[in-house]
Amino acid sequence: MNTQQRAILSKARRLLAMDAEWDESKHPRAENGRFGKGSETNKQTETKSLVKAERKASNFQQAREQAKAFQGKQLVNDSSGLTAVASRNSLDKMLSGKAVGKSSSPALHSLAVANADKLYESAVYGWSKPDRSDDPNITAIHRLFSVLDTDDGRYMAKLTVKETGRTDQNNKFYTIEAVELNEKSPAAQWVDSTVQADWPDPTSIRSVGDILSLAKTVEQNNMITRDNNSIAQDTARSYDKDGRLHVAVSNISKATVNPYYGGEIPNYRQLGLEPKKVYYLLRDPEELEKAAPTFNNLPLLNKHIPVSADEPQKEVIAGTTGSDTVFEDGYLKCSLAVWDAEAIAGIESGEQVELSSAYHYTADMTAGEFEGRHYDGVMRDIVGNHVALVDVGRAGRDVVVSDADPFHERKTMKLKAGAKARIQAAVQPLLAQDAELSPDELLQVIGSLNNEVQTAQDDGGELPPENVENVGTDGDDSDDGENNTAPAEDEAPEAPEGGAPKPAQDAAISKMAMDAAIQKAVAAERKRAQALAAAQREVAHIVGDVAMDNAADVYKFALEQSGIDVTGVHPSAYRAMVGMLGKPKQPMAQDAAKTAEQFPGLSRIRKA
Structure with a gap:
């Protein structure tokens, strides 16, 4: 980091730190959006940069189809007059695996791409920076910012344009990303990281404050919306x-x-x-x-x-x-x-x-x-x-x-009545402990209970998989007929403070300590098995049956076989990306995911 970059970052951080104490009424803006004379421009800027998501898209195919409305057409940014064209190649890049990983979700990214022309035209100009590759044909990289207004909330959109130095070439509308801003993902933190990544020209540093102001309106709007929804739900409920x-x-x-x-x-x-x-x-x-x-x-x-x-x-x-x-x-x-x-x-x-x-x-x-x-x-x-x-x-x-969309297959570990009672009695006093067992250790522990573990699986065929837009995860809904009762946990004796057993109880606690991890280990193994089974089901219509050890590898294989580049994409995003490819749904219209995964065992029901 050179001296100029340090100065820029220092100044940007001071602006961010001052934001909480900034009194907008004492610093009115001029008509050009800068601080000076005038008082309504800030609101006008926020309003102009707000884009309603009129085109609907929840996956890449839909986004690509919607983007045909502006593909190859020259777009003009209202605030700066900067022109750019979203070519077919640019749109393909916007929908690549690497690009989608920068947005909060694939569905949100698809929606942003579908409305990219309106976002560009209404965007607030942020700053520029040199091209990293020192391409002589690229004179500058420009960052613009806009707000995407959806039914689920508002999202900050960052757009990138490559300005060419040639009169025979158009500026390239290159990338877009859309992020959610709230108390878990603060506006100031997002703007700070964006500034650190770009090192904008010192003359553009005032724009950092403008973009921060815009980002904070998004954050505050989402927090207010969430609070209002919570209030509405609370007042609608009674007991x-x-x-x-x-x-x-x-x-x-x-x-x-x-x-x-x-x-x-x-x-x-x-x-x-x-x-x-x-x-x-x-x-x-x-x-x-x-x-x-x-x-x-x-x-x-x-x-x-x-x-x-x-x-x-x-x-x-x-x-x-x-x-x-x-x-x-x-x-x-x-x-x-x-x-x-x-x-x-x-x-x-x-x-x-x-x-x-x-x-x-x-x-x-x-x-x-x-x-x-x-x-x-x-x-x-x-x-x-x-x-x-x-x-x-x-x-x-x-x-x-x-x-x-809860379409995880339920693969539940089932215990015989005697084993379950023994495990419950041993585990409940130590439920607060963070003990963990590997799968091999778990098998050894379960073996000490006289091999009383069985695996619940469906036999027979299953209903067609669903083509769903969102991917959900069910809670544990074991159907083993031996439901645990809440009072049992409440009445269980407490573990010694700090988790240390009393000397006189070492032998008993040692056995219990081994058994105490069963519940957590079983849950972890069940979660892994469910994730793997769900992954195999969700890609079956794309690549058929896949034998791999973990869900991430299954999703990655399906994406690669579909021609999706996952270089640089975190494995946690693979599943959602597969969801965007489209999946199979079911005969009685249920606004849900796979019935066979929602309630395994349904396949065993037959008409007489």
Whole structure:
């Protein structure tokens, strides 16, 4: 770092540190957006840089299709007059594996690319820097910043333009990234890291303050929105004398477009649909409005499974919908009652806070467009079957307890009754300890319990995998018929303070110490097995059966086989990237992920 760079960074950090004490009213801006005379320009700048995400895209294919609207066209930035062109090559780069890793999520990145032209035109000019490669054809690298306004919140977008020194070449709209700013990812921290990475020209240092101001409005807006949502949810919830949860109003489904494999669509053969081809179906607003009464008094389940009078599935009923279902502002809304303590705990903890509706429908394969998104057919004659509590809903985060993507296969470690009782008695006093066992050590421990461990697996076939937009992870919902009771944990004796056993109890505690790690180790091994099984299922339609040791390798293999460059991408992003490739969904329309993974064992149910 040279002296000039140190000076720039020092000044930038002082600006960031001063931000908390900055009184905007004492430092009005001039018409050009700089500080001086004038008082409304800051608000105007924020408003001008705000771009509503009118084009919808949740994966790379959709983003690429939407970007055709501006591909190759000259774009002009309103604040600086800088022109640029997003060529086909530039758009391909924007949607590369390396590029998407800089955004908060692949879905958000796809949405930003789909609206990149509007973001560029409305962006606030930040600063410039020299080209790292010293390319004589590139005179400068320019950074511009804008705000993407979505249904889920606002996001900061950073755009990059390469200015060419040749009159016969256009400036290149080169990259874009979109990030979420909140208390966990503060605006000041993001701007500081951006400044450190770029070392902008000293004459542009005042722009750091401008960009920070813009970023902080995004951060504050998201925090206010979150707080308002929390307040709304809290005020909508109440508890009766017996501990049952009542929700005054909740969104249970919404009008939107979702992808389905042809084989999942009712009567697909008669409709001439290809079973493995993806079709986009509209959950039509008018059809939802007509269907509203059919969602009254339906069972609220803690997992997705078709229900009827003949097969009520009593063991998974967690509550009921109310008798007041209406369609308003694009959503099906109704009250809820939750009777099951475990389901209530899931809602309170946030593990099962979203809702997913299941329904029958008739497919009308008439193509059209809804809110900028193309669809191949319309769901008509919708009739509700049930509503399920899930952790991630296909309909989105706005269909929350106040439609599902939990498609992890449930591979649960099952213990015989005697073993489970022994383990529980030994483990509960030491649940607070952080002991860990490797898989081999775990097998040795379990072996000491007379090999009483069994693995619960489904036999038979499974329903078609779902093509979902978001990837979710279920909570542990073991179906071994030996549910642990809450009082047992509360009544367990406490571990000695500091975790050190008393001398007189060394022998007993030593045995317990070995067993004490079982619960955590079993959970870790279960999580690893679930992740691997889920990965294998999620890539099956891309590369078939894959035998690898961990989920990350499975996802990476599928991405590479699909021609996706994952160089420099953190393995934690692989799964979401695979999700953007498109996946198979299921026959009864459930706004959820794979039924077979949501409730293994369903494949064993057969009609007599």
